[in-house]
Amino acid sequence: MKNPRIAPGAEPQRLPWTAPDGKTCYVVPExxxxxxxxxxxxxxxxxxxxxxxxxxxxxxxxxVMLADKACDRAELRYLGRCLTECLTDVVRLARAGVPEVRGRNPAN
Structure with missing residues (x-):
């Protein structure tokens, strides 16, 4: 049964988060x-x-950390994990087509 609030031809849009089981979440515009x-x-x-x-x-x-020769291996590994999590979020945003990604100026 179709939802009467969803207009015919409305395409689901990805959300910038996943469900607890890791599956992609969507919202359908009206x-x-x-x-x-x-x-x-x-x-x-x-x-x-x-x-x-x-x-x-x-x-x-x-x-800053990469320029600091005093950073040890454990700190750099932690930084790598943080960057990986962050990059995962940014890729999800880019694939979701979130307007904030398209209109954002990284130089600011």
Whole structure:
């Protein structure tokens, strides 16, 4: 049975998070071609912005750590794990087509 609130032709949009079991989450807009609004859409945009801000900060921190010859192997391994988690989030955002990714200027 189709949901009467979902317009014909509306395409599901990926959300910037996964379900607890790791599966991709989607939201379906009520109007085809219009990004999903409502609580889920607003939450997705807020989380995307947080994830991108954290990614930018982590890159800056990584540059400092990599330039510091006093950083030991354990610190660099931890940094690598953090960068991997962060990159996973950024890839998920890019694949989700979140507007914050397309409109963000990494130089800022």
């Amino acid at each position: 109007v085809p071609g219009v990004p999903a609004g409502g609580p889920a859409g607003r939450q997705a945009a807020a989380i995307a912005d947080i994830q991108l801000t954290m990614a930018e900060q982590l890159v800056g921190h990584a540059l």
